[in-house]
Amino acid sequence: MVEYHRHSDAPAISQGPISIAIIGVGGAGSNVLDRITLDRTLDASLVCMHTDVRVLGHAMAPTKLQLGTELMRGVGAGGDPDLGREAALFSRDVIRQNLAGHQIIFICAGLGGGTGSGAAPVIAEIAKSTGALVLVVATMPFSFEGRRRITQAEEALELLQKRADALILFENNRMGELILPKDGIQKAFGAADQLISQSLRAVSTMISTPGLVKLGLDDLTSALSSSNGRCLFGFGEAKGQNRGAEALKKALKSPLIDQGRLLHHTKNLLVHVAGGEGMTLVEVEGIMKQIGRNVPDHTQILFGVAVEPKLGDAVAVTLISSLGAEALQSYSQAQTAIRLEPEVPASNEPAPKPAAKTSAPPPLPRSSEPEEGDASKAKTAADAFDLFAASAASAVATAPVATSVFKEVTTEVTHVIERSVRVDAEIPDEVTFEESETPEAAEENEVEPEVVAPMAETTSVPLPTARPQAAPVVTARERSEPQAEPAPAPARHTGGLLANVIGGSSSAATPDSDMFQAGDEGRGRFKNTEPSLVEGEDLDVPTWMRLKKKLSR
Amino acid sequence: MAKTTIYAGLEIGTHKICVVVGEAKRDGSIKILGVGEAASRGVRKGEIVDFDKVQTCLNDALVRAEDRSDVMIRNVFLGVSGAHIESLNNIGRYRLPEDQTEITEDDVEEAKEIARNVNVPQQNVFLHSMTRQYIVDGQEAVRQPIGREARFLEADYHIIHGVRGRIQNAIRCVREIPLEVEDVVFNPIAAAQVVLSREAKNQGALMIDFGAGTADFVLYRDGMLTASGCIPLGGDHMTNDIAMALQIPNGRAEKVKVEEGSTLYQDVDSGDVLRVEDDTGHVIGEIERAFMYEILYLRAQEIFDQVKVRCEAHIGHLGAGIYLTGGVSLLKGIDAVARDVFGVKVTKVGSAPVSGVTSTFENPKYSTPIGLIRYAQILDSEKPFLSPLARLSRKVSEMLSVIPFS
Numbered sequence: 001m002v003e004y005h006r007h008s009d010a011p012a013i014s015q016g017p018i019s020i021a022i023i024g025v026g027g028a029g030s031n032v033l034d035r036i037t038l039d040r041t042l043d044a045s046l047v048c049m050h051t052d053v054r055v056l057g058h059a060m061a062p063t064k065l066q067l068g069t070e071l072m073r074g075v076g077a078g079g080d081p082d083l084g085r086e087a088a089l090f091s092r093d094v095i096r097q098n099l100a101g102h103q104i105i106f107i108c109a110g111l112g113g114g115t116g117s118g119a120a121p122v123i124a125e126i127a128k129s130t131g132a133l134v135l136v137v138a139t140m141p142f143s144f145e146g147r148r149r150i151t152q153a154e155e156a157l158e159l160l161q162k163r164a165d166a167l168i169l170f171e172n173n174r175m176g177e178l179i180l181p182k183d184g185i186q187k188a189f190g191a192a193d194q195l196i197s198q199s200l201r202a203v204s205t206m207i208s209t210p211g212l213v214k215l216g217l218d219d220l221t222s223a224l225s226s227s228n229g230r231c232l233f234g235f236g237e238a239k240g241q242n243r244g245a246e247a248l249k250k251a252l253k254s255p256l257i258d259q260g261r262l263l264h265h266t267k268n269l270l271v272h273v274a275g276g277e278g279m280t281l282v283e284v285e286g287i288m289k290q291i292g293r294n295v296p297d298h299t300q301i302l303f304g305v306a307v308e309p310k311l312g313d314a315v316a317v318t319l320i321s322s323l324g325a326e327a328l329q330s331y332s333q334a335q336t337a338i339r340l341e342p343e344v345p346a347s348n349e350p351a352p353k354p355a356a357k358t359s360a361p362p363p364l365p366r367s368s369e370p371e372e373g374d375a376s377k378a379k380t381a382a383d384a385f386d387l388f389a390a391s392a393a394s395a396v397a398t399a400p401v402a403t404s405v406f407k408e409v410t411t412e413v414t415h416v417i418e419r420s421v422r423v424d425a426e427i428p429d430e431v432t433f434e435e436s437e438t439p440e441a442a443e444e445n446e447v448e449p450e451v452v453a454p455m456a457e458t459t460s461v462p463l464p465t466a467r468p469q470a471a472p473v474v475t476a477r478e479r480s481e482p483q484a485e486p487a488p489a490p491a492r493h494t495g496g497l498l499a500n501v502i503g504g505s506s507s508a509a510t511p512d513s514d515m516f517q518a519g520d521e522g523r524g525r526f527k528n529t530e531p532s533l534v535e536g537e538d539l540d541v542p543t544w545m546r547l548k549k550k551l552s553r
Numbered sequence: 554m555a556k557t558t559i560y561a562g563l564e565i566g567t568h569k570i571c572v573v574v575g576e577a578k579r580d581g582s583i584k585i586l587g588v589g590e591a592a593s594r595g596v597r598k599g600e601i602v603d604f605d606k607v608q609t610c611l612n613d614a615l616v617r618a619e620d621r622s623d624v625m626i627r628n629v630f631l632g633v634s635g636a637h638i639e640s641l642n643n644i645g646r647y648r649l650p651e652d653q654t655e656i657t658e659d660d661v662e663e664a665k666e667i668a669r670n671v672n673v674p675q676q677n678v679f680l681h682s683m684t685r686q687y688i689v690d691g692q693e694a695v696r697q698p699i700g701r702e703a704r705f706l707e708a709d710y711h712i713i714h715g716v717r718g719r720i721q722n723a724i725r726c727v728r729e730i731p732l733e734v735e736d737v738v739f740n741p742i743a744a745a746q747v748v749l750s751r752e753a754k755n756q757g758a759l760m761i762d763f764g765a766g767t768a769d770f771v772l773y774r775d776g777m778l779t780a781s782g783c784i785p786l787g788g789d790h791m792t793n794d795i796a797m798a799l800q801i802p803n804g805r806a807e808k809v810k811v812e813e814g815s816t817l818y819q820d821v822d823s824g825d826v827l828r829v830e831d832d833t834g835h836v837i838g839e840i841e842r843a844f845m846y847e848i849l850y851l852r853a854q855e856i857f858d859q860v861k862v863r864c865e866a867h868i869g870h871l872g873a874g875i876y877l878t879g880g881v882s883l884l885k886g887i888d889a890v891a892r893d894v895f896g897v898k899v900t901k902v903g904s905a906p907v908s909g910v911t912s913t914f915e916n917p918k919y920s921t922p923i924g925l926i927r928y929a930q931i932l933d934s935e936k937p938f939l940s941p942l943a944r945l946s947r948k949v950s951e952m953l954s955v956i957p958f959s
Contacts, residue, residue: 529597532598532636532786543854
């Protein structure tokens with residue numbers, strides 16, 4: 001049933017069902033096991049391993065194993081991977097006993113903590129030595145969990161990569177996308193657990209059930225083959241009339257795939273379609289056609305179909321692929337260089353501020369944006385990004401590995417991107433946000449009245465410099481001839497030149513036109529609405545005011 | 554379907570809220586039964602900002618419409634607008650399976666599906682997606698591809714999308730009245746149904762619905778909907794410009810604009826001064842008429858410029874020219890401004906003749922609400938170029954798709 005191209009040394013498979021073991025290591029691992037136990041979706045022996053007895057007490061897995069009983073005395077590893085490793089080594093015999101006799105062993109661990117990062121590699125090694133296939137499902141910590149945990153996770157990851165046959169890596173940051181921003185953290189972790197248990201179930205179904213079109217571990221490893229890859233995983237199950245399309249839609253909805261967009265960048269994509277006995281060829285064909293549209297031609301699609309009576313009349317679609325962390329980053333950077341900016345002021349560095357000012361993108365369709373402007377914006381974004389990275393680097397000068405900093409920034413970036421996707425059309429909102437946030441904007445507010453609305457003065461004291469302003473509120477009889485003459489004149493002359501003036505302003509965004517975006521002067525009744533920004537110019541401000549300002553310069 | 558149907562169209566405009574009740578007859582003609590209008594408050598730039606105020610005004614308009622038409626209104630077609638609404642054209646290319654030469658209904662569906670599969674920002678929903686044409690093996694402008702022999706089928710779609718939350722808010726506001734929203738329609742799409750004739754669409758026409766809060770436009774080229782959108786600038790901005798120039802209240806400025814407004818500043822003598830009085834006859838401001846006209850000219854020009862930027866590529870293909878409608882199109886000289894900007898023929902129009910109290914409704918102010926009735930009628934007769942995809946109408950279309958050739 002399972003194809004073992006690369007593992008010819010593995011024991012030949014006996015007839016009968018494959019025995020699968022799922023090992024949850026550490027807190028995250030036991031949470032995933034809880035989820036699997038509750039769902040009762042998997043035919044596997046579940047073993048929960050932890051250093052902390054209290055966690056084990058809560059765990060719902062049928063088999064529980066306390067690591068380093070005497071060494072740790074039932075207390076957790078306290079976030080120290082060394083302790084976790086010691087504990088696992090201490091109880092290796094018990095571990096071996098529990099692992100023996102299984103052909104496939106999944107190890108679930110949340111990396112970054114003590115037990116997960118420390119014990120998982122040891123357990124993986126033991127598992128490997130029993131001759132089983134070892135698949136590791138690991139999660140990287142949220143970026144807010146701190147740099148140290150990420151460094152620990154990276155180190156553990158390296159160890160695991162050497163020992164496991166396949167490594168499925170989830171980025172918690174991306175999984176945060178599964179839930180609404182306002183939902184509790186508990187729900188965030190819960191959703192992540194659910195996704196992992198789904199992936200476990202999908203993978204084990206995939207490898208263990210007899211497929212009409214088989215998919216084996218070799219396919220799985222090649223789908224996950226990119227170095228330092230992050231797993232792109234999507235799973236969808238649906239019933240009813242349109243189940244094929246619905247299931248695929250759900251699978252593509254997975255935040256790890258980013259609405260299928262990330263699939264454009266992968267080399268290998270594993271697609272597994274499982275369904276009850278009622279599944280038809282047409283359905284499968286429809287699904288594959290749809291997928292064909294989502295991936296470029298050069299992507300290798302590893303395709304498998306299996307009939308799983310357990311599914312009843314449902315159809316399940318699993319998509320597995322991977323993308324190198326670097327590729328992921330470059331994708332995200334290229335995608336949203338401009339959109340990055342709103343996030344930049346959030347850091348405490350004063351440097352990125354100018355970037356924030358130019359960042360207000362006009363609400364016009366992107367196509368109308370001059371390309372140079374785009375490029376320069378992208379550049380400022382890149383600069384700001386550099387600064388940010390640099391400051392981050394200096395802030396953690398103590399951090400031993402530079403790559404960890406790099407990674408931190410990466411995760412930050414991906415995080416931003418995911419949010420910015422939503423922000424996309426809300427640009428005006430961003431602008432109002434800036435208005436209230438940037439202190440500079442507030443300053444401008446106070447300064448500007450002199451520049452923009454001096455009309456009150458003009459009526460009583462005609463200033464020589466206020467020549468164009470004399471026009472609007474003219475008390476004609478009091479006004480002397482020479483003043484009256486120039487007043488309408490500038491405007492009149494511009495009448496013919498208007499197209500040039502306005503056209504000029506709209507094609508080449510004037511550098512100081514952003515003065516308008518912050519101030520409320522001249523907005524009149526539109527004071528409290530979102531500004532209609534075009535090329536950095538607020539069109540809610542009367543045209544004549546803006547024009548006058550341009551002319552007086 | 555063999556009966557006359559009564560529809561109600563609701564436009565929540567920035568300046569006025571308008572409910573139109575119309576009867577669609579079997580022969581396709583429309584009779585307007587009644588119109589209820591109320592001044593609008595709590596709407597800015599085409600979007601609802603104050604629910605309570607809008608609902609009060611909406612109730613007024615509704616009661617009037619019910620009174621005049623003697624119809625109890627339960628369902629409405631709601632016109633929406635707002636700067637968040639954008640549009641794009643997308644072509645879905647479908648290759649027929651090797652063993653098949655003739656295009657079937659399924660293939661068309663497939664091509665459509667591909668065409669609709671575009672990336673819009675995550676929080677956006679499709680408001681409309683309309684088939685512009687089918688392209689069969691490179692042959693364009695095919696209306697009915699089913700049954701043709703071909704290798705490739707392409708479906709050309711015009712997709713209008715907007716921010717889900719904002720559209721949803723408008724719907725919610727209406728539902729609380731309570732009124733059921735039958736479908737949500739992008740305002741200029743509705744207005745174009747009554748403003749533009751078939752010939753105009755074929756020759757190429759740009760309709761600009763110049764309202765108080767927004768200037769919405771749709772562009773037809775070769776009979777196909779090619780571009781549409783919304784500029785969040787309108788008559789309110791003109792009023793504001795005047796108010797700020799004269800330092801007078803907005804209400805007064807509005808009155809000045811409506812009564813005295815024009816954009817033909819070149820025809821006015823420079824000495825001509827306009828006095829603005831308040832209710833007691835007190836002069837609260839004076840302005841040189843030419844200057845005020847110029848203020849209006851500049852603003853109008855700017856708004857047209859914005860429209861032009863968005864349909865630059867098609868300006869050379871407007872055989873029928875530009876059609877101006879909406880409240881601001883009543884402003885004197887506005888057509889001249891449009892002609893200056895676009896350089897093509899400009900027509901000021903209201904709704905094309907419908908029966909009923911016609912004279913009232915030829916006023917350009919009512920283009921959109923009457924258009925909503927027409928849209929509703931077209932929707933029901935399932936004209937191919939207006940297949941609805943708004944969430945609310947999905948049910949209807951599914952039901953209809955079961956009946957062949959209906």
